[in-house]
Amino acid sequence: MIEVRNLSKQFGGQTAVKDLSFKVDSGRVCALVGTSGCGKSTTLRMLNRLIEPSSGEIFIQGQNVTTLPAEQLRRRIGYAIQGVGLFPHQTIARNIATVPRLLGWSKTDIDARVSELLSLFRLDPATFAGKYPHQLSGGEQQRVGVARALAAHPELLLMDEPFGALDPLTREHLQDELLHIQQLLGITIIMVTHDLEEAIKMADVIAVMDKGEILQMDSPDVLLRHPRPGFVQSLVGGQDRSLRLLATQTLAKIMTPVTQPCDPAMSAGTSLRDALAGLIWQGADRLTVVNDAGQPVGEVTLNELLKRGAGA
Ligand SMILES: Nc1ncnc2c1ncn2[C@@H]1O[C@H](COP(=O)(O)OP(=O)(O)OP(=O)(O)O)[C@@H](O)[C@H]1O
Numbered sequence: 001m002i003e004v005r006n007l008s009k010q011f012g013g014q015t016a017v018k019d020l021s022f023k024v025d026s027g028r029v030c031a032l033v034g035t036s037g038c039g040k041s042t043t044l045r046m047l048n049r050l051i052e053p054s055s056g057e058i059f060i061q062g063q064n065v066t067t068l069p070a071e072q073l074r075r076r077i078g079y080a081i082q083g084v085g086l087f088p089h090q091t092i093a094r095n096i097a098t099v100p101r102l103l104g105w106s107k108t109d110i111d112a113r114v115s116e117l118l119s120l121f122r123l124d125p126a127t128f129a130g131k132y133p134h135q136l137s138g139g140e141q142q143r144v145g146v147a148r149a150l151a152a153h154p155e156l157l158l159m160d161e162p163f164g165a166l167d168p169l170t171r172e173h174l175q176d177e178l179l180h181i182q183q184l185l186g187i188t189i190i191m192v193t194h195d196l197e198e199a200i201k202m203a204d205v206i207a208v209m210d211k212g213e214i215l216q217m218d219s220p221d222v223l224l225r226h227p228r229p230g231f232v233q234s235l236v237g238g239q240d241r242s243l244r245l246l247a248t249q250t251l252a253k254i255m256t257p258v259t260q261p262c263d264p265a266m267s268a269g270t271s272l273r274d275a276l277a278g279l280i281w282q283g284a285d286r287l288t289v290v291n292d293a294g295q296p297v298g299e300v301t302l303n304e305l306l307k308r309g310a311g312a
Contacts (some may be wrong), residue, residue, distance in 0.1 A: 001026050002047070002156055002188065007056030009042050009212075016042045018212040020056070024205065029182060029189045031199035033235070034209035040192040043209070044158050047190065048077045060155060075099055078149030082161040085145065086133040092118075092144050093129040099152040117147040120181055139170040146178065150187070159191040163198070175201055196236065200224070200244055208232045220248045225311060242309035246272035254308065255289045255298025265290045268297060276305045 002024050009017040017039040024030040032040045045051040047058060049070040057066045065073050086095045093114045100110045115125040121143040133141055142163065149157055162178075163171040179202060182189055193199050199206045200220040207217040208231070216223060216232045224245050227233040236244070252268035264278055265288045279287060279302050289298040 001059075001061060002190070003059040004047070005057045005059070007043070007046060007058065008054050009039075009046060009051060010054045015212055017046070020212075020214055022207060022214060022217055024188060024190060026061075026188050027186045028204045029179075029191065029202055031203035031206045032190065032192045032209055033194065033196055033199045033206055035235075036194065038209045039212040040194075040209055041160055044160055044190060044192050047156075047158055048074050048079055050074075050079075075103060075152060076155050078151075078154035078157040080146045080149040080157070080159045080162045082164040086141060086148070088133050090132075091129065092123075092131050092133070092136070095133070095144060096148045096151050098148060103152055105152075113151060117150060120184075121147050121177065123147075139166055139174060142166060142174060143177075150181075150185070155188065157187050157189045159189060161192060161194070164193075171198075178202070197244070197247065200247055208235060221245065224248070242311065243273050243276075245311075246276060246305065246309045249308065251275055251287075251289045251298070251300055254304060255300050258288060258296045258299050261288045261296040262286055262299075263288070265294070265296070267292070272305055272308055275300065276302075276309070279305065 003022075005021050007017060007020040008015065020043060032043060034040055042051055046053045053066070057064055059065065060076070087098075093111075096114045096117055097110045100113060105113070114129060118125040118128055123140060123143060128136070128140070128144075133144070136144065142165075146159070146162060149159075163174050166174065175198065191199075191202065203220060205217060206220055206223050207214045208223070209215070210231045215230075216228045218226075223232070224236055224241055227236045249272045250268065251266060251270050251272065254272070255268070262284075264282050264284060266275055266278060268289050268291065270278075275287060279285065285302040287300055288296050289300060291297045
C-alpha cells in the first residue's frame with residue numbers, strides 16, 4: 001500500500017500541489033485526472049522524488065520513504081512516461097536491463113528477465129532484443145518503456161500519460177495488454193491521464209484533481225453516479241455519462257443463464273458499452289455470451305443494458 005500524507009509542492013511562490021493525502025491499496029490501479037496544470041505530474045514525480053516535496057510524507061508498505069535516498073527509492077518504483085525516454089544508442093535488451101544492471105543482477109538473470117518481459121508484451125525476444133529504439137514503431141517503443149519500468153519487479157509502477165502519443169486503436173490495445181499484465185503480476189499502478197475514458201477503463205479508483213488538490217477520489221462507478229457538485233460534476237457529467245457507466249462493466253458481471261442461444265455472440269470480457277453498440281448495430285434485443293472456445297455461457301438483454309446505464 002502507498003500512502004501520501006499532507007504532500008505539498010511550491011515552485012517559487014506558486015503552489016502546484018496543496019496538502020494532498022491519499023492511500024492506494026496494493027494491487028490496485030489509481031488514476032489521477034484533471035485539467036492541464038492541476039498538479040498531476042508534479043504529484044506523480046514526488047512519489048519517486050524526481051521532484052522533492054516541499055512538505056509532507058510518503059509511505060510505501062508502511063515504511064516512511066520520504067527521506068530514503070532518491071536513487072534507492074527509484075529502484076523500487078517503476079516509471080513510464082509518454083514518449084518513452086528509451087536510450088537511443090542502447091539495444092532494446094539493454095534498455096530493459098537498466099535497473100537490474102544497476103542492482104547488480106547476474107547476466108543469466110538479466111537475460112532471462114528481458115526475454116520474459118518481451119514475451120509478456122508480445123515482442124518476440126529473438127527479433128526485438130538486439131534492435132535499437134528507432135527501429136521500432138511508437139507502440140512497440142511504448143511497450144518497451146513499460147517493460148523497462150517493470151524490469152526489477154517494482155512494488156509500484158508510476159505512469160505519466162503512457163499511451164498519450166498513440167493512435168486510438170494502438171492505445172486501446174496497449175491499455176488491454178497492460179490491464180492483463182497488471183492482473184497477472186498484481187502490481188500497484190498510479191497513472192496520470194487527462195483522458196477520463198482511459199481512467200474509467202483502467203482504474204479501480206480515480207482521483208480528480210483541480211488547482212493542486214484532490215476534489216474527489218472514488219471508484220469509477222461512484223464517481224460517475226455521484227460526482228461532487230462543481231468541477232467534478234462538470235468533468236464527468238455530460239450526456240455520455242451513461243455510456244461511461246456502461247464502459248466500467250463487462251458482460252461477465254451481468255449475464256444470466258442461457259435460455260436459447262442467439263445472434264449476436266459476444267465474449268464475456270466485452271464492455272456493456274460495446275455490447276450495447278453491437279445490439280443497436282444489429283437491431284437485436286438480446287445477445288449470447290460465449291467463452292474463449294465460442295461456447296454459450298450466458299445471455300444479456302437490451303433492456304438489462306439500458307437499465308445498467310441509467311443514473312438512478
Ligand atoms: N519545474 C517547475 N518549475 C516551476 N513550475 C512548475 C514546474 N513544474 C510544474 N510547474 C507548475 O506547476 C503546476 C502543475 O504542473 P503539473 O505539470 O504537475 O500539471 P499537470 O496536471 O501534470 O499538467 P499537464 O496535464 O499539462 O501535464 C503548473 O502550474 C506548472 O506550470
